[in-house]
Amino acid sequence: MLQSGKKPLQCLQKAINKHISVKLKSDLEYRGKMANVDNYMNVILVDAQEFSKGVLSAQFGKVVIRGNNVLFIKFEDDI
Amino acid sequence: MLQSGKKPLQCLQKAINKHISVKLKSDLEYRGKMANVDNYMNVILVDAQEFSKGVLSAQFGKVVIRGNNVLFIKFEDDI
Amino acid sequence: MLQSGKKPLQCLQKAINKHISVKLKSDLEYRGKMANVDNYMNVILVDAQEFSKGVLSAQFGKVVIRGNNVLFIKFEDDI
Amino acid sequence: MLQSGKKPLQCLQKAINKHISVKLKSDLEYRGKMANVDNYMNVILVDAQEFSKGVLSAQFGKVVIRGNNVLFIKFEDDI
Amino acid sequence: MLQSGKKPLQCLQKAINKHISVKLKSDLEYRGKMANVDNYMNVILVDAQEFSKGVLSAQFGKVVIRGNNVLFIKFEDDI
Amino acid sequence: MLQSGKKPLQCLQKAINKHISVKLKSDLEYRGKMANVDNYMNVILVDAQEFSKGVLSAQFGKVVIRGNNVLFIKFEDDI
């Protein structure tokens, strides 16, 4: 699972089309398939679910999250 | 619905003239037709409605939202 | 009312000398004639009124609002 | 009073040596003569008074206010 | 343990594949092996544990933390 | 006391070796001799006193204050 050669932003590129979880600075979390991501960590998420303090609060077909709100991006699939 | 080749900012360009929902860092949400958007995520919204905690709180003929306030942009139409 | 060809910052240029409303990140709102605006969304407002939570709280002959405080700029006139 | 040809930062240059009021993001307000200003909205104020929630709270012979704290600059004199 | 010749960002590069602890501006702390890090302090952490106010609150196979949230990075191993 | 020809950052350079007071965005205030300052408003203060809500809270032989925290710099001496 460890690819020490890849920098963080390259590592995100490798996770395109994988399932991820995006945690924001606020307590919101978004889970879905990452259709794409750029170096600012703007993320396109498809078939996404929003969780507020762990409880499902909304669903999205397709959403673009602005990168500056991101706390971390967690990989749900092995990459 | 998945276009893995498009980066987040290109994806937003493709949603011009579509219905979107803009969620801000505060609990405000704006729904309307996106007349245009730039790479900073400044958005022109027409025939827009403002929702505060889910309740309709204002209506706008035309408004420019400053991009740095954006949490996410959700696509209401298929793009 | 829809000009899909104009980017958000061009759209603001077109609203010079029109009546606008500037909502700030705080709950303050400023209404008046926009004498000018730049790409950072610094705005010159003349004959302006300040509303705090919807209540008129101050009046200004001429004021320059620093762009980074802006949440959105609403057009009161058709442009 | 309207000079639609001047951009916001040029407009501030024109107010040098005039009386202005600087409102900050916090509830503080500073009134005095603006000795100078730069494009970041750093302001030199002379013979200045500080108002906290409308009440006079301090006086200054000369002070430099860092621009990023500025909410707006109001012109007390006609310019 | 002291390498006065290394700048902070070089020092972080030397800690790749070592165990670290990342403290965020909020009270969250993440401990794990740092697979990689860039100059913005974006960090890839593997086999990571999240602690909220000192209590284990989540576990991650692989996570990318966005650098702007970082308060400090502590080295658990000698480097 | 008025030097309308000097820009704010030049004005700060002229105050080197003078007594100043640095007010921060938080309620802290630092008074001392300004040994130096740069264009980001990073300040070296010597023989400094810290005041928290007007009460002396600490003393420093020499301290570097990071400019982004500065609200204003007040000149205690005529410059």
Next chain:
Amino acid sequence: MLQSGKKPLQCLQKAINKHISVKLKSDLEYRGKMANVDNYMNVILVDAQEFSKGVLSAQFGKVVIRGNNVLFIKFEDDI
């Protein structure tokens, strides 16, 4: 103790290998030997102690503090 010729960032370079205290925007303070520092005020601290509201709360062999959190850096030794 006064070196009026040195700019703030040069002054920090001169304090490498000296004992310093780093106060953060939050109420945390870190004391230790500064192994290195860069122009963004990222600091490597060794044999460091963390104080929360003046009370010792943690100890670190080696830690990198991200510069944007710094309020001030105080020199414990004469430099």
